[in-house]
Amino acid sequence: MxxxxxxxxxxxxxxxxxxxxxxxxxxxxxxxxxxxxxxxxxxxxxxxxxNIVARSLKQKSTKTIGVIVANILHNFTTEVTRAIEDVCISSDYHTIICNADDDPEKEKHYIEMLRAKQVDGLIIFPTGDNRGLYEKMLKDRYPVIFLDRKVEDIPISSILLDNEMASGLAVEHFVQKGYSRIGMITTSIINHITPRLERIQGYEKAIHKEGLPFVEEYVKSAEPTNIQRVLEELLDLEEPPEAILAGNDLVLIEILKYAKQNGMKIPEDLAVIGIDDVSFASFYTPAITTVAQPTFEIGKMGAEALLDKIRNNKVEDELLNYRFDPHLMVRDSV
Structure with missing residues (x-):
């Protein structure tokens, strides 16, 4: 034909x-x-x-951006990428979404692949372990934005949550409700992921601020498959925590699974607050108190910042390091 x-x-x-x-x-x-x-x-x-390829060569633009997420299973990731896509569609841009699974090698592969496909810019939830590639993008004046995380000494604009404030809101609420033995569980911090480290730092600062003793044994991090095991270790302590702060949605799910499997009542046996306002939090029984982050606003700002760089050929002369405030959603689990 x-x-x-x-x-x-x-x-x-x-x-x-x-x-x-x-x-x-x-x-x-x-x-x-x-x-x-x-x-x-x-x-x-x-x-x-x-002929999109021919048009791209002529215009020197593919009207496409790449988004490399850390873990597509997170509720946070789903909502942020939806917001990014909405902004891009309204601006006649396409998106290619890649899942790095917090694996630096996968992230490296996707950065190289997307640049080879000549996407106009990248939004990355960085692992932090591809500094050479990040620096090369800066050297090449290539449009890139970091979301949810930042990388020390890499001057790339980043948009994320005030993670210390998120933990602080949760600890303060626990204390207001009469809890003093407060633990925290996050997913693994081996790769020094920004929100996990900052949430632990925020938890520790809040514990001190509330005049409570900081108990190192009360802070645990593990891969999602091991969350229930570390929770059991916490609850087996001579003086176990009465309340647990779940560092993200994956941790919260595992805590709720453990409670159900072991016949524990929330909040009678264990008070719980989760960071990330998961979709089921409001209708779970009991409804789960969470610290919500403005996911759609984060994604929208990230997409708009990247498109601004692309259209105006901006480099990192003026860094955009923006942090959104979290919001405590008080329900019945505390």
């Missing part, structure tokens, strides 16, 4: 090739309504499909 070209569309619609090109690029300023309708009908009748 013969490939339909822009010339065929122009002939069929009885307009010039440049008019069809203006239509395809949504430049309608001086185009009459009847002309637009003829071109639209010609495209439909001929079954014309624009």
């Amino acid at each position: 013969k490939t339909v070209t822009i010339s065929d569309v122009a002939t069929h619609a009885k307009v010039s090739k440049s008019t069809v090109s203006q239509y395809l690029n949504k430049r309608y300023d001086y185009m009459g309504e009847k002309t637009k309708q003829r071109i639209e009908l010609a495209i439909e009748e001929l079954g014309y499909q624009p």
Whole structure:
């Protein structure tokens, strides 16, 4: 079957090739309504499909951005990427979403692959272990934004939560409700992931601020598959915690599973607060108190910041390091 070209569309619609090109690029300023309708009908009748590759080479833009997330299973990731996609669609950009699984090798592969595909920019939830690649993007003046995390001494704009405040809100609420033995569990901190470390730091600062003794044994981190085991270790202590702060949604799910499997009542046997306002928190029994982060606002700002860099050819002269405030959603688990 013969490939339909822009010339065929122009002939069929009885307009010039440049008019069809203006239509395809949504430049309608001086185009009459009847002309637009003829071109639209010609495209439909001929079954014309624009050559995206050829257009990208001509315009030096693929109108595509890459998003490399740390773990696609997180509720946070789902909501942030949805917001990124919404902004990009409204700006006529496509998104390619890749899941790095917090694995530096996978992250490296995706950065190299996406750049080879000539995407116009990247939003990365960085592992932190590909400093050479991050520095190369800066050297190449390549548009990139970090979300949810930052990398020490790498001057790339980052947008994330005030993680210390998130832990502080939870500890303060526990204390207000009369709890003094407060523990915390996060997913693994082996790779020095920003939000996990900062949430632990915020927990420790809040414990001291509330005049409570800091008990090192009360702070645990593990891979999701081992969360229930470390929770059991906490509860087997001579003086176990009466309350647990779950560092993210994956930790919260494992705590709730453990409580159900072992016949524990929340909050009677164990008070719980989770960081990340998961979708089930409000209708779980009992409803779970959470510290919510503005996921859609984070994603929206990240996408808008990246598109601004792309359109205006901006480099990191002025770093955007923005932190959103968390919000305590008080329910029945404390």
